Amino acid sequence: MASSHRISRRDFVKAVTATLSGVMGIAMGIPIISYLIDPALNVQSSEAWIPLGPLDGYPIGTPTAFSFTRSNINGWEKTVNSYGGFILRKSESESDILALSNRCTHLSCSVNWNEEREEYVCPCHDAQFDIEGEVNAGPPPHALDHFETKVEEGTLSVKFPAVLAHEG
Amino acid sequence: MMKNIYAWLDERLGFDDMYKMLLDRPEPHGNWWNTLGSASLFLFIMQGVTGIFLTVYYAPTPDHAYDSIQYIMNDVAFGWLIRGMHHWGASLMVFVVFIHMLRTFFSASYKYPRELTWMVGSVLFLLTLGMGFTGYLLPFNQRAYWATVVATNIGGVVPGIGPFILRALRGGTDVSALTLSRFFSAHIWMLPAALAGLIGLHLYLIMRHGESAYPDQDD
Ligand code: HEM
């Protein structure tokens, strides 16, 4: 080619094609990568304070049952799980509260408070736990789990998830 | 170094020859209408790529199809873009393939020796419509459901074997979970595989015969 400033029609078409392909590749590449990794970036924290109503509603000295549900959303699938336990107020003090989980540490059945025997009893394999959640008898490997508690403006809340007994 | 690697590979694979054959073919003087086949090919590839990415989140069951698409549209980053491209690209592809067919008809490109190119093309057109038909059910909303009820009923009025065709299309007497999963299978495996194979044949025939030339004053 005589003049170096002139570009042949062929080379022009090639350059335009290459540029457009590059632009399209980048314009689509970034959205596609974000699309693929999106679920990995949205980690939902499951920790939450669950309000259980006014503290006055819970008598002193007797374990009183509570329950709540938590829903878990994974994409288009929503699962709802229920949890429960017992609130034991040992004294008037707002910090003197024990919130035990009712989930048996053997195979996860729900334990019940037995008023006469002063024990938590598991219906599945007859485990017995004392009022503090320690194992009295039966197959469970360790004490009942408990929830952290707090009282704000007279309302009692527990912190989800429960503190596992064998993890301190 | 790179040159040597390229030369080594080229000697065995024949990049240069391939390039000449695929992209550097001599072409008669054409016009923009001659680009529509390539536009159809581009749209086919685009539908393939966006479709593959949609299957990452789409679930082909009556319980989850609708919700999984809501999730793609509202929650996944750029899900609206991928679905939007696939959605609008589908209509565009039917349109572009049809105009491509019209152009080869009006330029009489279906004549000897390109009859087979035309015949393969006709099947490609039907397969493209089949993609639209099967894809339409996948969102499994009211419109998709009733459109499929009506369209499969059309198959049902064929004399004699109509009721059988209806049941074969639906996978039973009703539009159900079976209909959704067989339409999904057709939409992502059977029809695309048939399209890809026949597009290969179509392109081979085009390379073999070259693009037809528009007649000039001497003809
Ligand atoms: C998925 C659909 C299709 C794809 C990807 C496709 C692709 C192509 C390409 C890339 C070309 C060469 C460029 C051009 O002439 O535009 C071509 C040519 C041709 N196509 Fe198609 N095509 C499709 C559907 C059809 C249909 C539906 C027909 C007609 C029934 C058809 C008939 C032809 C004919 C006869 C030629 C030769 C044109 C000539 O030599 O001038 N094609 N096709």
Ligand code: FES
């Ligand atoms: S589950 Fe409670 S004792 Fe087995």
